[in-house]
Amino acid sequence: HVTADGENISNIWVTAIDENLEWFSGALTDISGAYSICGIVAEKQNIPVKYKVYISSSKYPYIAYNQVKSFENALFIEAGQTGIDFQLQTGADISGVIMDNRGEELAGVKITASSVSNDSVGTATSDGYGNFTITNLPLSNDYILKAEAVDYPIGYYNNARTPVSATPVNIHKGNISDLVFILNKRGVIRGYVKLDDGIQSAGAGHWVNIWSQTTQISNNCVTDTQGMYEIIGLDENITDYVISVNDNNEYMPAYYNSNGTAYKSDDAEHVSPSETVFRNINLSTGYSISGKVTDKNANILPNILISAVSIDSEGWGYVLSKNKLTDGYNYKIDALPPGIYELCADADDYLKQCKTISLNSNNQNSIDFELSSNVRSISGNVYGLKSGQRIVLWAHSDSSDVIKNKTLIGNNSDIAYEIEGLPAVSDFIVELISSDVAYQVYNQEKNVNNAALIDLSTQNQTNIDFQVATANITLSGNITFDSDTHQDAWVNISDSQKNFIKGTYIRFKGVNPVEFQVTDLEKGKYIVSVWPSKSKPQYYQNAETIDEATLINATENSVNNIDFTIIEGAFINGYIYLPDGQPAKNIYIFVSNKTAHFWATTKTDTNGYYVVNGLNEDNDYIVEARRDRFPPLYYHEDGSVLALAQAKAVSVNTSNVNLTYYTHASVSGTVQNSNGYPLSGIRIIAESTGLKLLHACYTLNDGSYVMDGLPVDSDYLIKAIPSNRSVYQPQTVLDIIAPDNSVHFVLYEGHSVNGIVTSANEGKAINKTWVNLSSINNDIFKRVKTNIKGEYIFKGLPEGNDYAMYITPDETSDYASWHKNEITVTSDYIQNIELEYGLEITGQIVQTNDQSPIPNILVTAFSQDQDFISSGMSGINGAYSVTNLPYATDYVVTARPEDFAEQSFKNQVAGSIVNFSLDQGGIISGYVYTLNGSMKGASVNACTNMLQVCESSSSDEMGYYEISGLKQLWNGITVNDYVVTAYAIGYPDHSVGQKKVGDTVNFTLKSNELTGTISDSSGALLPQNGKTVWIKVYKNGSYLTKAKAQKDGTGQFTVKGLQADTAYQLKVKASGFGQKWVGTDGTGVDNVVDAGEFMAGDVISFRFATGVW
Structure with missing residues (x-):
């Protein structure tokens, strides 16, 4: 039996493995916690076979019989034995001591353990001796420990600055104790802020800012009553910190300079952190x-x-x-x-x-x-508007937040209009939106991306005219509802290019059918859809998506039999609550699913209740609450979450899908440039790695911002992100605890990249083309659109040597894609771009057995010569096209289906036709185990030399994997040369060959290890918090892998993932000792010819020949 806390545990897998680790079997416990492992081998050559029995579960600590925590200590039993019972531990503890880098224990420190994989969080506070224990944590192998202490920057275990670099703590095998958690102030910049005489203290309340061009990271603090400031947690290796005081209207902006306070940013001295140097700044009135x-x-x-x-x-x-x-x-x-x-x-x-x-x-x-009032205006005439027809003209600009509109009612005559109060910018767009006439945007375009820009930078613009075309086409039909629920519905009309044209509302009052009629349309082909308020939306003819819709052919005459039968569909309902349990009213609820690309919305009533109707019969809906000034909130059965990735999928016809808001706080501050000028329209982003949260707001005219709706937490990263038009560089502030009303930014100007985009053949400017620029090192991604002269410009760029630029023209464009990598920006940079005419690769995808078309198949085209890849998707008739290709003759064109075997054609020429005939794919599956049980997250590949293709999968919590889409036959011959390989961190690769579709391939991975200790020439082990020591592993002179020695005073190291029965050489590297090969006796030697050979399982006591710690 298997029990936990006296309760029987069902559905737990119990494994038995023989003493030679060659054969294993298992069973699941039933509702009473009982299990029986049947069919195991009892004897071999009249000798009883001995087994070890264990449980490795994602929900409970590892346990082997009889109640031991390691496989090595498990008891051997023989087949036929009963009463092999297990008592499982329901949770595990993490305990240890927290101290500073001088070995002093720290009291009152908050330690948080959080797991990404199971969304678990536990906390504890250290006692007077620095001891802490976080109890009863759900099992996980990825707990990140975070410490928050007064006068220290936030720290992560083990001596890490960020969660990404932290050492995860694994409690799958039970309690973890005796952890040593060390906090370090790291780099420090401190000093005093004084008045102009350099003697009198400026007192409390002055904000001191530091910024580094190298890291793009800012930090600030406020002076105390003595005028002292101290900024901690800095990178000791950074040498370009700029220190400034710029928060008080009584004093001029001031910058640190060791020769005397500077009052210009150009005169600021670049400094590095120091424990001993005081960086004093004198304030001066102006x-x-x-x-x-x-x-x-x-x-x-x-x-x-x-x-x-x-x-x-x-x-x-x-x-x-x-x-x-x-x-x-x-x-x-x-x-x-x-x-x-x-x-x-x-x-x-x-x-x-x-x-x-x-x-x-x-x-x-x-x-x-x-x-004087802003008199910039746009004016013109609207022609052809019939009596009673209502239109709205909307004027807006990307470079301004101003949006103005003008409503006009037709009277069978030309109507003059004027839109006033517009700012003097050069990129206004005017859209005509109406339910009575077709949509258009100036100048006579149907897609806003093709709009003509209206320049108000120097003068008003007149003659911005609209012609409402004479149109006598009518689309009409009947809508039948399958329920008695009264509701409204919007009938939407789009053209064949999916551009909105117009629409109308109808109301269902329980009497079927309801007639609709949309008049005054131009001749053409249309897409008609119905969007009911309480039933399923539908495209004509009985289609769920716009791509499946049947086009209405009105190129000659009106069409009057466009009928719909609307079904009620499924529902999801629930309540939204505030933190105090009170109902949250007027909260928008957004429900969506990925499989059908379907969404629906509603709003909570005064009781916090919502119901979303008209859903498809799916089981993967995500329920999201959207509240003003709050980040999105997602449903999870264990409590609301802030990350989409952590949301729990909901099936339709589910009630009580409830969400509860959290106690919230705000972060506020200001954004200025280096001279103290306020910067408006700067996007402020808050990120929390622990909460998986991203939230944003914008600065106001005075440079201030307030970001509401943040959960109270302590690992916020706040970024100031200028717009693409801004000359300023982005900036980041780390380790912000909400609430905080003093997160200030001082932004500095950056460099620019600009140029002109033209056609290579004719040299003409290419307008309205998106130019993209990115830098991984600087976390930059920007895109701008060329103007009518083909010009583009990126501003506010930090220095970098990994910038990349690319242009991917629209599918309808005649031009090929363009890209350029490894661009170095240390000053303003000019990049003119010439686009060649593009080509395409087209074809059709069908099933081999019946030649039927296969829709929704991704097709990629890759050219190594051009270093270029693009893709397309097959339509309902199986046809696909990959467009905007530069000329090349080495394209590899690949169809990448999910349910069929992948297929590729090499050395294809841009402009050619490539057809695919796909076979139904098969699978190879199995389990991946270790000596400790099932292995989750192992990567398993199946590769065939016959077809020159590979497919992959990964193992789940039970260790199960399934590689699908594998080709079974090639020219009528069975493909039987699949090599299946399992890869897992810390384990050697394991391959099994000569496999075919339908085979089961199981793996038992063994972690072959080399272990040992590191000592100096005196024999002293590597001390606690000592030097970083690397152990590098070589095979036949070639480097394979490396491991780092522990800094806990033991000097121990472990190298994992080695092959059995293989000889290795080791090299040890430490600062001040250089690099030494490990000799046969464990002593450091200079030459590889003197190095010893070691095998997995060896224990090495390495000792440097000279030098001490």
Whole structure:
């Protein structure tokens, strides 16, 4: 029997394996916890076969009979024995001690253990001796330990700065004890902020910022009552930290320089962290400019941004005007250094106005502004609008947040219009949206991507006219509902290119059918769909997706028999709650599934209740709650989660799919440039690795931001991401604990990449083409669209040597894709691009047995000569096309199905036709085990030399894998040369050959290891927190792998994944000792000819010949 806490445990796999590890079998426990392993071999040559029995489960610690935690200590039993019982442990503990790098125990430290694989979190607080215990954690092999302590940066076990570099703790085998968790302040920058005389302290409340161009990481802290600041957790190897104080309107921006405080960013000294050097900064008051801001009627204007920018220095200041006068002014900019300034008043609703002001020895008062309304406008005429027809003209721009609209009602005459109050930018688009006439965007386009840009940068634009085409086509039909539920429905009309044209609402009141009619359409082919509020949407004719829809042919006449039968479909319902258990009303619920690309929405009522109707009969729906100023919240049966990857799939017709919001906090601060000017429209992103959270907001006109809706946590990474149009570089602040109202950024200008995109043959500019730029090292991905002159520009780029650029034209384009890698940006960079005419590879995909077409098959085309890959998807008739290909003759064209065998054709020429005839694929399957039980996450490949292809899979929690889509026959011959190989970290690769489709291939992986210790010449073991020591492994002079010695005082090392019966040579590397081969007696030697040979299972006591720790 198998029990846990006195309860019988069902569905637990119990394994028996023979003493030679050659044969194994097992069984599942039943509802009473009982199991019987049958059919095992009792004797061989009249000698009883001995077995070890064990349980390896993802839910319980490993256990072997009789109640031991390792396979080696298990008892041997013989076939026929009964009463082989197991008592399972339900959870496991992690305990240890936390101390600083001087060996002092730390009390009151919060330690958190979190697992990504099972979404488990446990916490504990260290006692007065630094001891901690996190109890009853669900089993996992990937717990990341995090420590939070006052006066220390957040640390991760084992001596790691980030969760990614942390050492995972594995509790699959039970409790882990005696962990030593060390916190280190790491690099420190500290000093005092003083007043101009350098003697008097500036006191508390001054924010000190540091920033590194190399890392793109910022950090800040606030001075204490003595004016002291200290920023910890810095990288000791970084030498370009810039220290600044720029948070108080009373003082000029100040920068650290060892020769005296600088007041220009260019004069800032680049420094590295130091425990001994104090970096002091003196604050200095400057001059002020003040005045009043009014309109032409002498009305005081509030919230106008007044900025002062020095022409001959880096002086810069800003303020928002007030709604009343104080001493004759409603704006005042302080802390300006001497210089000549351009003083500007700027707001969306008024024309920008600027003055030149000189600040030399006195403040400047009574510098007043009288602003005029922003008179930029777009005007024109709408022709052909019939009486009663209603349209809305929408004007918007990518480079401005301003959106304006104008509603017009037709009267059988031409109608003049004007859209006023627009900012002076060069990329306005005007869309005509209506339920009465067809959609269009200026100038006579049906797709917004093809819109003509309207330039308001220098003047108003007139003659922006719209022609509503004479249209007499009507689409009509009847809609029948299969339930009595009263509901509304939207009838949507799109053209054959899937562009929205128009639509209409109908209302079902329980009487079938309901007629719909959409009039005034142009001649053409249309897609018609119905979107009910409480039933399943449908495309004509009885299709679930737009790609499956039947086109309505109205190229000659109206069509009046477009009938739908709407079925109610399935539902999902539940409640949304606030943290205190109260209902959360007016929360948007978004339900979607991947298999059918289906989605539906609704809103909670006053009781927090929601119901989503009209769903397909699927079992993989994701339920998402969307609340204003909060990140998305997803359903999981164990509690709401913030990561889509952790969401639990829900089947239809399920009730009580409930979500509960968490106690939330906010992070706020400001974003300025290096001269203290506020930066608006900067995207602020909060990331939490522990919560798998991504949330965002934007800065306001004064550079401030508030990010609400964050769970209270402590591993937030906050980023300031300027737009593609900005000259500023992105910046990151680490280890933010919410709530926090003081996360400030000081952004610095970056470099640019710009150029012109033209056609290679004619040299003409290529407009509206997306240009993409990325850098992995700088975590940069940007895309911009070329203008009418073919010009593009990327701004705000940090230095880097791994930039890549590429253009992938639209499928309808005549041009080929283009790319360039390994671009180095250390200054502004020009890259002009010439696009060649593109080619395509087309064909059809059918089944071999009946020649029927196969839709939804991914086809890839790869050219090594061009270093280029692209793809296409087969349609409902099996036809596919891979477009925009540069010319090459070495394309490998591959069909990559899920249920059929993969097929490839080599050395194909761009422009050719490549057809595929696919066979139904088969499988090879089996289990992957280790001596400790089933192996999850092992990679298993099946490769055939006959076909020159490989397919792969990975093992699940039971160790089971299944490789599908394998070809069974080739030219009528059975493919029987599959080589199946299992790969797992810490284990040698294991291969089995001469396999065919349908075979079962099981693996038992053995972790062949070399172990030992590292000592100096005196025999002292590698001390705790000592040097980093690497042990490198070679075979026949070729490097294979390496391992790192433990820094826990034992000096131990373990090299895993070695082959049995194989000789290896070892080399040991440590700072101050160099690299030494391991001699036959374990002593370090210089030459490989003197190195010893070692095999898996050996224990090596290595000792350096010279030098001590």
